Structures are given as C-alpha cells and as structure tokens.
Ligand code: NZQ
C-alpha cells in the first residue's frame with residue numbers, strides 16, 4: 001500500500017430539485033458576474049436553463065451566456081469563452097451539462113486566470129497558477145469532471161485531444177439532480193455507465209500498492225454500476241437507478257477508488273483519447289471498443305488482478321487457472337458491454353482506421369504520455385499500435 005493525498009473539495013448538493021439552490025450557491029461564492037456555459041441545446045429543451053436563470057435572478061446575480069459546447073469540446077470555443085469573460089469581467093463560471101461542458105468551463109477558467117495561450121497547459125509546456133471558480137449543474141452521469149481535477153480539450157485543427165490536471169479547476173460545488181439525467185438518449189446513458197466503470201477499472205488494474213479497502217470500494221462500485229445500467233436500459237425513468245449511477249460517477253473519478261495505489265493504469269483512456277481526437281467518437285463507446293484488446297494484451301503482466309476481477313466482480317466461478325479465470329472475466333465484461341449496446345471493437349464503434357492512421361494514433365498517444373503509459377503493463381508506442389490493430393475487429 002502506498003501513501004496518498006485525497007483532496008475532494010467540491011460541495012455536492014444531491015437530490016430531486018436541487019438545481020433550485022443554484023442561485024444561493026453562486027451567491028455564496030461572492031461572484032459579481034457569472035458565465036453560464038452549456039452545450040448543444042438539451043438544457044434549453046428541458047427548460048433547465050430557464051429555471052437556472054430564474055434562480056440566479058432571485059439572488060440578483062448578473063450573467064452572460066455561452067452555449068454550443070460539443071462532445072469532445074473544442075479549443076476554439078474555449079478561446080471565445082476566455083475573450084467573453086475578460087470583456088464582461090466574469091469572475092465565476094457555471095457549467096450546465098456533462099463532462100464536455102465542465103471541461104470547457106475549466107479551460108476557460110484557466111485562460112482567464114493565467115496569461116498566454118491556454119493550450120500550453122494541455123501540451124504540458126507550462127503549469128497554471130489558478131483558475132476561475134467553477135460551479136456545476138450536472139446533466140449526465142459519466143465523466144466525473146464535476147469532482148475531478150482534470151479537463152480534456154480537443155485542438156480541432158491538429159485532431160489532438162489532450163488533458164490537463166490541477167487542483168485549481170476542481171469545482172466549488174456540484175448540483176446533482178438524478179431527474180435531470182432522465183432525458184438522456186439510451187446511448188448516452190450507456191456511454192456514461194461505461195466511462196464510470198472505466199474510471200474505477202483504470203485504478204483497479206495496477207501492479208502497485210493495491211489496498212484491500214480500496215479494492216472493496218471499487219468492486220462494490222463496479223457491481224452497482226453494472227446492475228443499475230441494466231435497470232436503466234430497461235427502465236430509463238427509474239429514479240433510484242439514475243441516482244446510484246450519478247453518485248457512482250463522481251466517486252469513480254474523484255480519487256477515492258485509487259487511494260493507496262500507484263495512481264492507476266489509464267492506458268485505455270490514453271488510447272481512447274486519440275480515437276476521440278481523430279474520429280470524434282463518444283468517449284464511453286470508444287473506451288468499450290478498446291478495453292478488451294488492451295486487457296488481452298496486458299493480461300500476462302497483471303494476471304492476479306484480472307483473476308480477482310473475474311471472480312469478485314464478474315462472478316466467474318472458482319476453479320481453473322488464474323489465467324483461465326482472467327480470460328473468462330474479460331469475455332464477461334465484453335458481454336456486459338454488448339448487453340448495453342456498447343461496441344467491443346472499432347468496427348462496431350463505426351470507425352475503420354487505416355494502418356497509417358493507427359500509426360499516427362499510437363505515436364500521438366505515446367507523445368501525450370511522455371513516451372510510456374500504464375501500470376498493469378507499461379506500454380510503449382509499439383505496444384499501443386499492436387492494441388489498436390487488435391481492436392480493429394475485422
Ligand atoms: O450538448 P447537449 O445538447 O447538452 O447534449 C449532450 C451531448 O450531446 C447530451 N446530454 C447531456 N445531458 C443531457 C443530454 N441530452 C439529453 N438530456 C440530458 N440531460 O449528451 C451528450 C454528451 O455530453 P458530454 O458532456 O460530451 O458527455 P460526457 O459527460 O460523457 O463527457 C465526455 C467528455 O468528458 C471527457 C471526455 O474525454 C469527453 O470529452 N472526460 C473528462 C474527464 C474529466 N474532466 O475528469 C474524465 C473522463 O475520462 C473523460 O475523458
């Protein structure tokens with residue numbers, strides 16, 4: 001077991017109707033003017049944006065708006081947001097949406113609080129010294145950005161999707177009303193459940209510092225999400241299932257399921273980010289499409305963890321060798337993905353990269369990781385290419 005720091009400063013306000021408290025929460029952050037940041041229209045159609053404006057109005061909070069964030073959020077809109085915030089002297093950003101909107105808000109917050117080009121942070125050529133305070137009204141359980149210190153942005157002209165981490169961007173509050181997620185298309189609900197699972201799986205498959213309590217929390221979380229994902233597939237309006245998944249999304253990516261470990265593997269995320277950058281696929285679906293190939297590729301280097309996962313999470317019966325159990329566990333996970341209509345290879349995901357594109361993605365993935373990535377097995381560029389080839393599904 002390794003030592004660790006656990007820092008989760010976000011105030012979580014969870015339950016039915018909690019978006020009505022948004023005015024009070026923004027007021028308590030002593031902001032003068034807020035930016036309301038949102039996506040492509042779901043918050044307009046659901047009436048959520050109007051309710052938020054009225055709650056802010058009751059507290060006398062002035063605001064400006066910037067919608068139009070797309071999944072795999074773009075740097076060009078971040079630049080627009082930075083300009084707008086500077087011009088309007090905005091000192092607080094309210095992100096109303098999912099991971100894409102929250103990440104875009106974080107990037108704008110960095111851009112306002114720091115001199116120079118905000119992309120430098122995502123290229124890791126320098127570090128941020130601050131970020132505007134961010135508040136969140138969450139509308140999809142998935143990325144966990146509402147409590148995380150990460151932000152992921154796509155520089156569209158380079159097809160480069162990059163992440164930047166710092167505690168400065170951790171939201172000051174996150175309003176989570178599970179009812180707000182009931183308007184999600186089934187595909188987005190399934191993508192979200194996959195991403196939530198993967199945030200804990202990335203921390204679970206390591207070769208360093210595993211801790212019994214952390215494993216038990218992780219296994220409970222994975223069980224719960226798989227069970228509730230099936231309930232939501234069949235009954236999307238089930239409030240309790242929406243609530244279970246929403247809270248799991250935050251706990252899966254706020255560091256809790258990594259306490260005491262070496263920090264996790266995160267190679268599947270690294271590999272997926274290149275697929276998102278190049279082909280603009282939904283993040284959760286991209287993860288499902290690459291995970292099985294990654295797992296089979298690294299299995300020999302981390303067999304006991306895969307065997308434990310098979311038995312404790314996927315319910316594979318005792319008996320047989322560890323490797324046999326591990327392989328059965330991977331197959332069972334892929335079966336779960338199929339059961340919620342997630343892809344298990346790139347063909348099912350709907351993309352068919354050429355050999356040259358695979359090489360480009362492997363190269364960019366390795367560059368983004370500083371050469372090597374992973375803990376279950378440390379991957380270099382050649383390994384990444386091999387996993388991409390395995391995942392083609394031809
Ligand atoms: O834009 P709108 O119209 O709102 O539609 C969105 C979007 O099309 C829709 N949606 C969201 N809430 C809805 C809704 N539709 C109907 N009803 C609702 N209540 O869902 C679509 C997807 O939204 P998005 O924000 O892209 O989803 P998600 O939360 O999965 O975020 C994905 C992004 O987060 C990044 C991913 O890479 C990806 O760019 N990640 C961020 C992380 C972080 N900051 O910690 C960690 C993750 O690993 C991930 O990489």
Ligand code: ZN
Pocket residue numbers: 143195198199269283
């Ligand atoms: Zn993710």
